[in-house]
Amino acid sequence: MIEITSTLITVVLIYGFTESIILALISEGFSLIFGVAKVIDVAYGAWYMLMGYIIYVLSVKLLNLSVYLSTLIGAAALFLIGIGYYYGVNRRMREAPLDFLLASFLLALMLQSFIRWMFTDFSWSIPMHIGGSTSLFGVSVFNQQTLAVVTSFALLVMLWWLIYRSKLGMAIRAVAQDPMASLLMGVKPDSIMAYAIGLSVMLSGIAGALVSPVEHITPFMGWDVLTYAFAIVVLGGLGDFRGALLASFIIGYVEVAVLNFVSPLLAGAASMIAVVLVLWFRPQGIFGRSREV
Numbered sequence: 001m002i003e004i005t006s007t008l009i010t011v012v013l014i015y016g017f018t019e020s021i022i023l024a025l026i027s028e029g030f031s032l033i034f035g036v037a038k039v040i041d042v043a044y045g046a047w048y049m050l051m052g053y054i055i056y057v058l059s060v061k062l063l064n065l066s067v068y069l070s071t072l073i074g075a076a077a078l079f080l081i082g083i084g085y086y087y088g089v090n091r092r093m094r095e096a097p098l099d100f101l102l103a104s105f106l107l108a109l110m111l112q113s114f115i116r117w118m119f120t121d122f123s124w125s126i127p128m129h130i131g132g133s134t135s136l137f138g139v140s141v142f143n144q145q146t147l148a149v150v151t152s153f154a155l156l157v158m159l160w161w162l163i164y165r166s167k168l169g170m171a172i173r174a175v176a177q178d179p180m181a182s183l184l185m186g187v188k189p190d191s192i193m194a195y196a197i198g199l200s201v202m203l204s205g206i207a208g209a210l211v212s213p214v215e216h217i218t219p220f221m222g223w224d225v226l227t228y229a230f231a232i233v234v235l236g237g238l239g240d241f242r243g244a245l246l247a248s249f250i251i252g253y254v255e256v257a258v259l260n261f262v263s264p265l266l267a268g269a270a271s272m273i274a275v276v277l278v279l280w281f282r283p284q285g286i287f288g289r290s291r292e293v
Contacts, residue, residue, distance in 0.1 A: 004261060007138060012257050014139050018149050020252025022211060023228060025152040027236070027244045028159055029203030030229035035239030036176045036196040037090055039097050042104040044204055044229055045222025046111045047078055051205035052217035053115055054078075055126045067127045071209045075202050082201030086194040108222065115219040123216035148210035155206065156245070159199075163241065172196055176239070228271075235275045237285030246286055250274060 026048070033041050051074050057063075058070035065073075089107070093100040128144040135141075163169040171192050174182040179189040204225070212221075232251055236243025251271045259267035278286065 008260055010137050011139050012253070012260050014136055014141065015260075016249075016253040016256040018141070018145050019256050020249040021149050021152045021156075022207060023232060023252050024245050024248035025155055025203060025210075026207045026225055027229045027232035027248050028156060028241065029200045029207070031233045031236070031239055031241065031244040032159075032163075032203070033197055033200040034233060036172060036193055037086075037094070038176075039090065039093075039100045040104075040230070041197075041200070042101060042226065043085075043108040043111070044104075044200075045224070045226030046108040047081075047201045047204040047222075048208035048225045049115065049217070049219065049222035050111060051075075051078060051208035052126060052212040052221070053119065054205075055209060055212070056119075056124055056217060059127055060124075067129050067213075071129070071206070074209060075206055078205040079198040079202040082198030083194045085201060086197040087190075090193070090197060091190065108226075112219045112222070119219070121219060123218045125216055126213050128213040129210075142214055144210075144214050151210055152207070155203070159203070160241065168192075168195070231272060231275045235278055235285055237287040240285070240287040243285055243287035247275075250278070 030041065030044050033039065033044070051071075054074035054077065055067060055070045058065045058073060059067050089103055090100060093103060128142075130143045130147050132143045133140050134143055134146060161169075163172060171182065171187045172195075174185065174187055175189045175192045175196075179193075182192075183189055207225075208221075215221075228251065232247045233239075233244055235250065236245070236247035251274060254274045255267045255271040258270035262270070
């Protein structure tokens with residue numbers, strides 16, 4: 001039996017917040033692509049994985065660039081990849097969500113196979129943006145994790161402002177509600193969807209850049225990210241910003257609490273059980289709206 005102490009509670013509070021805010025960044029990107037394009041992007045975790053390898057190539061393997069510059073280059077590259085992803089795949093399958101689901105799954109497998117061919121299955125390390133650690137209320141926290149929290153919070157605030165306070169955000173919400181009606185109002189749905197998916201892909205990559213330095217990069221790391229993103233978005237209510245944010249904190253704190261109070265072996269299962277229990281009582285998600293058929 002694990003003894004619950006004030007130190008252990010502090011660990012759960014601090015690391016639970018760290019885990020939750022990063023999960024929020026990951027899930028909001030996934031929620032964005034679903035909210036606008038009404039599709040489930042199974043390749044979403046692959047963008048997270050790809051960013052780690054972009055940084056590895058630019059900072060370690062070939063050019064020896066600073067990790068900051070590598071991250072900026074990777075983010076810009078993923079944004080452009082996301083735009084191409086829309087025009088090359090999503091746009092062609094807009095009326096066939098199941099076909100897009102399959103196509104995105106195959107794309108994820110292709111990217112994984114390519115990475116395995118280039119770098120093998122061996123796990124590699126990438127440099128931290130900032131080294132060392134800091135004691136916070138008696139708990140040691142990597143400075144990289146602190147940077148991840150601050151950056152994720154700033155990006156979430158910027159994303160909220162973009163969606164709910166800017167003209168581009170108004171256009172994104174208009175296209176999400178009714179692409180044809182938005183076209184009549186002078187909005188170009190294709191351009192807006194391309195920007196939204198580019199932003200979604202970039203957010204997944206930035207999350208990978210923030211988290212990967214304290215872990216290792218492998219060709220398989222994207223599947224766990226996809227699982228969490230999907231579970232959070234379903235729990236919060238498909239396409240809802242507030243719901244994804246709240247669901248991220250539910251899953252983040254449940255997982256960290258079980259990991260520290262019960263057993264590390266049950267942490268992942270406990271967070272998924274929490275999702276099932278919430279959906280049992282509210283199938284449409286926390287902020288989702290029930291629909292009549």
